Amino acid sequence: MTTADRTARARARTREGSPQEARPPAPEPLPYPVLDSHTHLDIVSADGDDPVGQIAAANAVGVDRLVQVGVDVASSRWGVELANTQRAVVATVALHPNEAPRLSDLDGALKSIEELAEDPRVRGIGETGLDFFRTDENGLAAQERSFRAHIALAKRVGKALVIHDRDAHADILRVLDDEGAPETVVLHCFSGDAAFAAECCRRGYVLSFAGTVTFKNAPHLREAAALAPIGQILVETDAPYLTPMPHRGRPNASYLIPLTVRALAEARGVPLLEMCEAISANGERAFGPW
């Protein structure tokens, strides 16, 4: 082999190998199957990993059910189609709180979400809510109007409300109180402290913990996870974001859920099997059987 050949082969190897190398290795499988309560397979897929492969990779480590979450009309429609072809997937549909203020025709988009919400494979309305981190003053009115419309829709169709809450804890509760909360409320990527967790749990809401609960600088999330009743806890990736330790900063996907489940079991001081069984049952209660 010439030097040029060797160089060409090394280059090809690097090119093909790099996406794989960027992916963290699969963790040890769970002793009992759980779900990923919040993922964005379409965004992970945009990185070149097809959803069917992701579903199989998750299944191999004991993550046999996924909730595909919509953020706009296009991604919501994509999720409904996927959920109708993949038994492992159910969908939620919504306009993300960062998306709502950008729309020129918010009412038209809400109408499309409403139509999609009727599909039997749609099990939740979300992610909706409030995001005071990314939306400026001008967008807040549209954001809240959209949130209120999604709450009403969740009640009308009798499906779970999946909430995105970024720096907006008090206002999330204010709007929910004002509208009247639906029967099932899931706070996705729970980000509050113990006091906020206690308040949400008192109201019967479900706290869904993401990889952030494994971060060193997040003892408040482990406190929240420890005090919530075991029947009100879910686990999620929010992939491709929020990759759990020790892979923080690398791309996230549903097959990494076991790392977060182990952190939750540890924070609560319960056996891993018990944690998995609870998460599995809580998921079916919130989103219905797959």
Ligand SMILES: [Zn+2]
């Ligand atoms: Zn979110």
Ligand SMILES: [Zn+2]
């Ligand atoms: Zn999300």
